[in-house]
Amino acid sequence: MNQAAALPHIKVLDLSRVLAGPWCTQILADLGADVVKVERPGAGDDTRHWGPPFLKDAQGNDTEHAAYYTCANRNKRSITVDLAKPEGQALIKQMAAQSDVLVENFKVGGLAHYGLDYASLKAVNPRLIYCSVTGFGQDGPYAERAGYDLMIQAMSGMMSITGRPDNVPGGGPQRVGVALTDLFTGVYAATAILAALEVRHRTGEGQQIDMALLDVGMAILANQAGGFLNTGRVPQRQGNSHPSLVPYQDFPTKDGAMLLAIGNDGQFARFCAAAGRPEWVADVRFATNTQRVMHRELLVPLMEEVTRTRSTAEWVALLEDKAVPCGPINDIGQGFADAQVQARGLVLNQACSPVAQAQTAINSIASVASPLRLQATPPVLRRAPPALGEHTDEVLAELGLDAARITALHQAGVV
Numbered sequence: 001m002n003q004a005a006a007l008p009h010i011k012v013l014d015l016s017r018v019l020a021g022p023w024c025t026q027i028l029a030d031l032g033a034d035v036v037k038v039e040r041p042g043a044g045d046d047t048r049h050w051g052p053p054f055l056k057d058a059q060g061n062d063t064e065h066a067a068y069y070t071c072a073n074r075n076k077r078s079i080t081v082d083l084a085k086p087e088g089q090a091l092i093k094q095m096a097a098q099s100d101v102l103v104e105n106f107k108v109g110g111l112a113h114y115g116l117d118y119a120s121l122k123a124v125n126p127r128l129i130y131c132s133v134t135g136f137g138q139d140g141p142y143a144e145r146a147g148y149d150l151m152i153q154a155m156s157g158m159m160s161i162t163g164r165p166d167n168v169p170g171g172g173p174q175r176v177g178v179a180l181t182d183l184f185t186g187v188y189a190a191t192a193i194l195a196a197l198e199v200r201h202r203t204g205e206g207q208q209i210d211m212a213l214l215d216v217g218m219a220i221l222a223n224q225a226g227g228f229l230n231t232g233r234v235p236q237r238q239g240n241s242h243p244s245l246v247p248y249q250d251f252p253t254k255d256g257a258m259l260l261a262i263g264n265d266g267q268f269a270r271f272c273a274a275a276g277r278p279e280w281v282a283d284v285r286f287a288t289n290t291q292r293v294m295h296r297e298l299l300v301p302l303m304e305e306v307t308r309t310r311s312t313a314e315w316v317a318l319l320e321d322k323a324v325p326c327g328p329i330n331d332i333g334q335g336f337a338d339a340q341v342q343a344r345g346l347v348l349n350q351a352c353s354p355v356a357q358a359q360t361a362i363n364s365i366a367s368v369a370s371p372l373r374l375q376a377t378p379p380v381l382r383r384a385p386p387a388l389g390e391h392t393d394e395v396l397a398e399l400g401l402d403a404a405r406i407t408a409l410h411q412a413g414v415v
Contacts, residue, residue: 005032006377010197013095014038014076015104015111017045019149019179020213021133022072023186025103028193029075030370030379033101036395037073037386038092041080041415044388045069057361070365070385072186074350077383077391080415087414089114094399096121096128101193105133108143118208128206129196131189137212147213149179156181156217157235161224164239173237181217188216246292246299247271250329251307258312261325265289270322275306345369350384359387389415 010033014025022037022045029035039045051066082088093116096102102121104111111117118130132138135147153159153175163174189211196207218225224235227243235243240259242248247268250257262268265288272280280286280302285295292299307315312328319326330338336347349366357363370379392415396406409415 004377005380006374007031007033010034010101011099012036012101012103013092013099015092015102015106015116016133017105018047019072019182020185020189020211021103021105022047023183024131024133024189024193025076026072026074027186027190027370027372028101030372031374032377032380035076036095036391037076037078038081038083039078039388041082041389041413044078044080045073047072048388055360055362055365058363063361065360065362070367073385074348074367075380075382076386077395078386078389079392079395080389081392082414083114083116085412085414087409087412089116091396091399091409091414092116093121093124095395097124098399099125099128100197101129101131103131103133103189103193107146108134108138122206126205127200129193129200129209130206131193131209131211133185133189133211133213135213137215138210142214149182149213150175152181152213152217155214157221157224158217161221161235161237163237165237168239171237181213181220184220185211185213185216188219241296241300244293245289246296247303249300252304253307253310253312253315255311257329258307258315259327259329260307263325267324268292271319271324274318274322274324275303277302277306348381350381352384352387353390355390356384356387359390 007028010028012025012028012033012035014021014035014037016022016025017039025033025035025037037045043049047066047068049064049066050068052062053067054062055065055067055070057063081091083092092114096116104116109117112120118132121128121130134143135152136142136145153162154173158180159173159175162176164171166172189209192209192211196209200206223244228234240249245263247260247262250259260271262271268286268289269281272278280299284291286292286299310318316326316328328334335341341347346369347366348369349364351364352360352362365384367385372379393406396409396415397403401409406415
């Protein structure tokens with residue numbers, strides 16, 4: 001137990017796979033919780049096979065292990081259990097009796113067939129916090145449907161506001177470049193679990209949490225949803241520009257492009273002074289943000305003429321000490337090479353355990369550090385993303401099973 005961590009006393013039984021559930025449980029694991037990930041014997045989490053790209057062995061050759069899995073499964077222990085077998089169900093029920101939190105993303109009612117639904121496990125452990133993650137929630141006309149991030153981005157309207165307008169080259173709806181609703185669902189789920197733990201401190205009782213990707217997809221429309229709900233106007237795609245702020249978008253430079261994120265009139269005035277265009281501040285069409293939004297089509301082309309006269313690096317250097325938000329538009333490699341990213345230690349490299357190295361031929365795995373910076377109880381770094389079933393015998397022994405019983409479970413294909 002790591003006493004310096006925030007949640008060393010919390011045991012999490014992770015029956016989830018792919019991204020939303022595992023993202024949630026990795027947050028809890030980074031905060032010190034003991035997360036036991038339950039996977040299918042012989043196959044494991046689907047994302048173990050979602051490649052390329054694949055992890056490389058010590059000689060730099062591709063293995064059969066997908067990099068995708070590593071983004072959401074740090075600091076966990078992996079066991080394999082066949083939930084279709086009664087003996088496997090009994091093991092999960094025994095583990096749930098000793099757990100604080102269970103996270104699952106089976107289809108609605110899926111775990112009831114195994115006697116592992118909330119009602120069944122509440123009878124075993126009334127203190128259990130049981131978080132269910134589905135596409136559409138536990139009720140409603142779509143409850144039985146499978147839900148995927150791309151589908152939710154389309155249904156929620158997120159794709160309708162992402163990308164360039166139809167009337168420009170490359171126009172059309174676009175998905176966000178990562179599975180945004182999965183990731184936000186994981187973050188919201190972790191938040192709900194922490195709230196439920198606090199409630200349990202007062203009541204002694206656990207509860208079920210119903211997390212739906214569609215609910216989250218609608219919630220993270222944020223200001224775009226607020227604008228529609230209060231005006232009735234449907235937001236449209238407008239590329240990298242902002243519906244309520246100008247100038248707040250990409251601009252061409254002598255050697256590429258840069259991003260300006262001017263959020264108030266003072267920043268605009270300082271930009272104009274630096275750019276040698278003080279007359280823009282005096283122009284009533286551009287003097288306030290509201291006027292700039294109304295006259296966007298006039299201002300942006302004028303600015304583009306000016307931004308093309310310097311390189312991106314020159315603009316960044318010019319504006320840096322003037323409190324005008326300006327930066328390069330990096331690719332991911334450039335992002336990780338950035339001095340601030342490096343100074344914050346955002347890249348982790350964890351050595352795999354000897355067992356995992358022998359099983360996978362992979363010596364170490366890189367990942368992005370937790371962004372949660374708690375001063376007194378910072379995130380912990382204990383385990384690289386585990387090999388499939390790496391901790392099965394260890395966890396079963398902790399349940400009180402002797403070596404003969406564990407061997408028998410292996411031989412029967414239960415684990």
